[in-house]
Amino acid sequence: MSATPMSTALADPRDRGGPAQPMLIARGLRRYFRLKGRGQAVRAVDDVSFTVFKGETLGVVGESGCGKSTLARLLLHLLVPQAGEMVFDGDLVGAARGIGIAALRQQVQMVFQDSAASLNPRMPVRDSIAFGPLAAGQSRAAARQTAEALLQQVGLRPDLFGPRYPHELSGGQKQRVNIARALALGPRMVILDEAVSALDKSVEAQVLNLLRDLKRRLNLTYLFISHDLNVVRYISERVLVMYLGQVVELGPATAVFAAPRHPYTRALLASRLSMDADRRTLEPPLQGDPPSPIDAPSGCRFRTRCPCAEAVCASRAPPLGHWEDRASHIAACHMATQGSGHTLAGAG
Amino acid sequence: MSETAIQAAAETPPASPMRGYWRSVFARLGRDPITLCFAVVVLAIVLAALAAPLIAPFDPYQQSIIGRLKPPGWRGHPLGTDELGRDLLSRLLYGGRISLLMGLAPVLIATLIGGTLGMIGGFAGRLANTAIMRTMDVFYAFPSVLLAVAISGAMGGGIGNGILSLSLVFTPAMCRIAETASAQVKHLDYIEAARASGASAARILRHHVLGNVLGPVLIYASSLVSVSILLASGLSFLGLGVQPPEPDWGLMLSTLRQSLYVDPLGCALPGIAIFTTSVCFNLLSDGVRRAMDVRA
Numbered sequence: 254m255s256a257t258p259m260s261t262a263l264a265d266p267r268d269r270g271g272p273a274q275p276m277l278i279a280r281g282l283r284r285y286f287r288l289k290g291r292g293q294a295v296r297a298v299d300d301v302s303f304t305v306f307k308g309e310t311l312g313v314v315g316e317s318g319c320g321k322s323t324l325a326r327l328l329l330h331l332l333v334p335q336a337g338e339m340v341f342d343g344d345l346v347g348a349a350r351g352i353g354i355a356a357l358r359q360q361v362q363m364v365f366q367d368s369a370a371s372l373n374p375r376m377p378v379r380d381s382i383a384f385g386p387l388a389a390g391q392s393r394a395a396a397r398q399t400a401e402a403l404l405q406q407v408g409l410r411p412d413l414f415g416p417r418y419p420h421e422l423s424g425g426q427k428q429r430v431n432i433a434r435a436l437a438l439g440p441r442m443v444i445l446d447e448a449v450s451a452l453d454k455s456v457e458a459q460v461l462n463l464l465r466d467l468k469r470r471l472n473l474t475y476l477f478i479s480h481d482l483n484v485v486r487y488i489s490e491r492v493l494v495m496y497l498g499q500v501v502e503l504g505p506a507t508a509v510f511a512a513p514r515h516p517y518t519r520a521l522l523a524s525r526l527s528m529d530a531d532r533r534t535l536e537p538p539l540q541g542d543p544p545s546p547i548d549a550p551s552g553c554r555f556r557t558r559c560p561c562a563e564a565v566c567a568s569r570a571p572p573l574g575h576w577e578d579r580a581s582h583i584a585a586c587h588m589a590t591q592g593s594g595h596t597l598a599g600a601g
Numbered sequence: 602m603s604e605t606a607i608q609a610a611a612e613t614p615p616a617s618p619m620r621g622y623w624r625s626v627f628a629r630l631g632r633d634p635i636t637l638c639f640a641v642v643v644l645a646i647v648l649a650a651l652a653a654p655l656i657a658p659f660d661p662y663q664q665s666i667i668g669r670l671k672p673p674g675w676r677g678h679p680l681g682t683d684e685l686g687r688d689l690l691s692r693l694l695y696g697g698r699i700s701l702l703m704g705l706a707p708v709l710i711a712t713l714i715g716g717t718l719g720m721i722g723g724f725a726g727r728l729a730n731t732a733i734m735r736t737m738d739v740f741y742a743f744p745s746v747l748l749a750v751a752i753s754g755a756m757g758g759g760i761g762n763g764i765l766s767l768s769l770v771f772t773p774a775m776c777r778i779a780e781t782a783s784a785q786v787k788h789l790d791y792i793e794a795a796r797a798s799g800a801s802a803a804r805i806l807r808h809h810v811l812g813n814v815l816g817p818v819l820i821y822a823s824s825l826v827s828v829s830i831l832l833a834s835g836l837s838f839l840g841l842g843v844q845p846p847e848p849d850w851g852l853m854l855s856t857l858r859q860s861l862y863v864d865p866l867g868c869a870l871p872g873i874a875i876f877t878t879s880v881c882f883n884l885l886s887d888g889v890r891r892a893m894d895v896r897a
Contacts, residue, residue: 384808
């Protein structure tokens with residue numbers, strides 16, 4: 254992997270100094286999907302900003318349809334963001350003096366949720382893995398060696414599994430192949446979009462451990478997208494909670510799970526299943542479906558389902574708060590902001 | 602990686618993605634005796650047409666006033682004679698050359714052009730798709746026979762122009778089928794993953810899209826072979842395709858048709874030739890498509 258030369262001109266804009274330059278900074282990412290015939294748009298990702306530090310795992314959680322997968326595709330420019338910018342390791346993405354999309358894709362790769370759909374059914378899995386290196390200009394022999402070494406790394410015997418077709422593998426094996434494929438270009442960061450969600454619990458644990466193991470060995474950075482809070486808690490150092498295309502809470506995993514500051518996060522945590530009777534929560538689970546992202550509620554988007562909603566929540570959108578460093582724990586809720594006008598302000 | 606792993610992998614040969622795939626396709630074909638039978642018949646027909654000068658018992662143009670519409674076996678004519686006293690077997694053999702050419706060449710050209718355009722149209726963005734598909738729709742709007750007649754009529758008769766006009770007739774439908782198949786896979790995750798790996802559109806088309814487009818296109822192409830032979834004979838009938846003394850199955854069918862009540866067998870023979878050829882092509886391509894499906 255070629256190291257990206259650090260550009261001094263585009264040093265960390267937050268200017269915290271030190272060697273800990275973030276791997277990826279996303280600022281104000283936005284993607285609306287226009288609806289045909291009607292003048293409306295689905296606000297899939299609406300002004301999302303966050304930072305991913307080198308070597309960490311940032312978990313992204315939220316209900317179905319909250320924009321998690323759209324966000325993942327925006328980060329790889331598989332979908333083009335309509336607004337906002339990204340800084341990858343100090344280089345502005347897509348700018349003339351920054352890092353190009355092609356170069357970004359060499360360094361950031363993705364594992365998709367549907368392990369079956371993300372492999373070409375007509376290609377032996379070894380060739381699927383070798384496809385990226387071949388496209389990047391490696392020789393056939395080198396690409397094949399890369400593929401076989403990677404199969405070994407993800408725990409599949411290359412001689413046994415390499416020549417097989419996707420339909421001859423189990424879900425867990427297919428997802429291992431997908432992980433190998435994502436690693437084939439030697440990325441520094443991997444986006445895992447619900448990568449273990451479709452797997453059986455026992456297989457899920459194996460793949461999670463594999464991911465942890467790979468991260469340590471290859472010095473990777475993960476953006477781990479999931480709707481499963483237990484999994485996110487297991488693997489993430491920091492957590493970002495999304496609701497209807499917006500970030501509602503962001504902070505270290507321990508803090509978010511121990512003391513959630515946004516009522517949506519609290520409700521999500523309350524909806525978790527627990528095997529332990531002592532740890533069961535008495536908070537009511539969320540009612541109903543999230544409102545349509547086409548005409549999202551005014552003010553705070555969560556207010557229609559929030560047990561603590563007041564007048565101020567309808568009139569003003571709560572700011573996410575001031576983010577300082579990786580220990581910051583912020584939430585977009587009037588209750589978390591002193592002097593916001595909410596009667597419970599400062600209490601949460 | 603261990604030494605044994607490398608060796609074991611070396612025994613399962615595929616070095617390039619596509620060659621490994623085709624090798625497995627042929628392996629599956631080899632285990633399908635029925636398809637192999639049809640392949641042999643198709644091969645026999647093609648060889649017979651190619652070797653016509655060597656195996657034909659008579660000159661296909663030699664007429665005989667007294668020997669018209671004679672039954673099989675008459676004076677050494679194995680299948681009898683036609684309405685001008687020419688040897689039927691010889692004309693069938695020679696006719697196979699032109700009929701197969703008229704049956705295969707337009708389909709091949711249409712598959713190449715229409716298939717490629719459709720694959721690109723289905724995969725490309727909205728603008729390229731609209732440009733390609735709307736152009737095809739213009740051709741699609743005409744009834745196929747009318748279009749073929751119009752083009753041949755405008756450019757004059759002859760085999761070359763016949764092939765050209767039939768190619769133009771078949772291209773839009775072929776394009777549409779390829780476009781549908783291509784658009785279906787466009788948004789699948791493995792295409793996204795390929796894009797994310799930085800591969801060029803051409804490479805993605807070749808390695809990931811082509812295999813999915815080939816199946817439906819092959820099936821449709823094989824069904825077009827018989828249509829093409831018949832359309833070509835229709836053109837010949839109107840004096841726009843193959844010109845009369847030239848032997849051609851379609852042309853033979855349309856001239857012998859007049860003596861249906863006198864010599865039903867002689868009339869049926871070119872029809873049987875067309876029927877056998879098209880059925881065998883159909884079933885052969887069906888078998889090939891099945892062999893191409895790795896999940897079978």
